[in-house]
Amino acid sequence: MRAMVFEQVGRPLVAAEREIPRAGPGQLLIEVRACGVCRTDLHLLDGEVSVDHPPRILGHQIVGAAQPGGRIVGVPWLGWTDGDCVYCRGGRENLCANARFTGRDIDGGMAEWTVADERFCFALSDGHPAEQVAPLLCAGLIGYRALRFCGDPPRLGLYGFGASAHIVAQVALWEGREVFAFTRPGDERTQAFARGLGVTWAGHSAEPPPEPLDAAIIFAPDGALVPVALRALARGGTLVLGGIHMSDLPSMPYELLWEERVVRSVANLTRRDGEEFLELAPRVPVRTTVNTYPLERANEALQDLRAGRFSGAAVLVP
Numbered sequence: 001m002r003a004m005v006f007e008q009v010g011r012p013l014v015a016a017e018r019e020i021p022r023a024g025p026g027q028l029l030i031e032v033r034a035c036g037v038c039r040t041d042l043h044l045l046d047g048e049v050s051v052d053h054p055p056r057i058l059g060h061q062i063v064g065a066a067q068p069g070g071r072i073v074g075v076p077w078l079g080w081t082d083g084d085c086v087y088c089r090g091g092r093e094n095l096c097a098n099a100r101f102t103g104r105d106i107d108g109g110m111a112e113w114t115v116a117d118e119r120f121c122f123a124l125s126d127g128h129p130a131e132q133v134a135p136l137l138c139a140g141l142i143g144y145r146a147l148r149f150c151g152d153p154p155r156l157g158l159y160g161f162g163a164s165a166h167i168v169a170q171v172a173l174w175e176g177r178e179v180f181a182f183t184r185p186g187d188e189r190t191q192a193f194a195r196g197l198g199v200t201w202a203g204h205s206a207e208p209p210p211e212p213l214d215a216a217i218i219f220a221p222d223g224a225l226v227p228v229a230l231r232a233l234a235r236g237g238t239l240v241l242g243g244i245h246m247s248d249l250p251s252m253p254y255e256l257l258w259e260e261r262v263v264r265s266v267a268n269l270t271r272r273d274g275e276e277f278l279e280l281a282p283r284v285p286v287r288t289t290v291n292t293y294p295l296e297r298a299n300e301a302l303q304d305l306r307a308g309r310f311s312g313a314a315v316l317v318p
């Protein structure tokens with residue numbers, strides 16, 4: 001099979017021919033139909049999140065057909081847990097100390113075939129194009145978890161309007177919230193994209209929103225946005241940090257956090273997040289904006305993501 005393989009930090013993925021993997025006990029052999037590209041893949045390439053045992057096939061937003069039979073499944077970032085630690089037993093398997101992650105610890109979906117632990121795969125309906133569904137599996141799922149951590153905010157800010165934010169915005173608007181979209185300064189194209197999805201307001205991150213926010217999520221991996229977003233929060237507001245990696249947070253006056261503002265991060269996902277969100281998404285309905293690339297052009301997709309050259313999500317198709 002054809003695969004795009006991570007070999008070392010700072011190097012592009014390498015196109016390779018590999019044996020089709022074999023499913024072990026409890027695993028599914030999956031013919032990949034589409035695999036979403038995630039900012040986490042950039043963090044892996046850059047060494048900000050480590051791949052402990054390269055070479056590794058990246059990709060953790062996989063839609064494919066399980067063989068034999070061809071039923072459509074989704075494979076997310078959470079690929080395996082021990083099921084036994086204090087976090088797993090307490091309903092927080094996303095924090096399992098022994099967790100293995102798809103496309104980091106286990107070969108992922110930037111290939112024609114993959115295998116995955118059946119217990120961590122989601123059943124998907126066959127009625128939607130695979131490339132439209134793939135971004136739901138991380139951008140959507142982690143975004144949904146981040147949104148739930150915001151509580152019930154009438155006014156929600158989203159900093160960094162990429163794959164996750166464009167999905168979360170649709171869910172939040174459907175829930176009746178006002179959504180304020182923040183982009184990099186000068187990124188008029190993304191602001192227009194956000195307005196096209198119906199957000200209440202779109203502007204750049206250096207400008208204050210027209211009203212204080214009850215909650216905000218930062219998806220951009222930029223720690224300097226933390227005091228910026230806190231400044232935009234009303235009293236008692238919650239700020240959720242949605243990424244797996246962020247540049248260092250700057251020093252800031254306590255005043256920004258006082259009045260019971262909360263800052264918290266989101267790590268990974270639980271299977272329950274996935275079940276809830278995949279049930280909710282068609283009811284909204286969430287419509288993803290996708291930019292598809294042939295598998296061989298994975299490096300181009302990653303560079304376009306890094307440079308912010310498209311709106312929505314990038315998806316690889318074998």
Ligand SMILES: [Zn+2]
Nearest residue numbers: 083085088096
């Ligand atoms: Zn565990």
Ligand SMILES: [Zn+2]
Nearest residue numbers: 038040138139
């Ligand atoms: Zn991801």
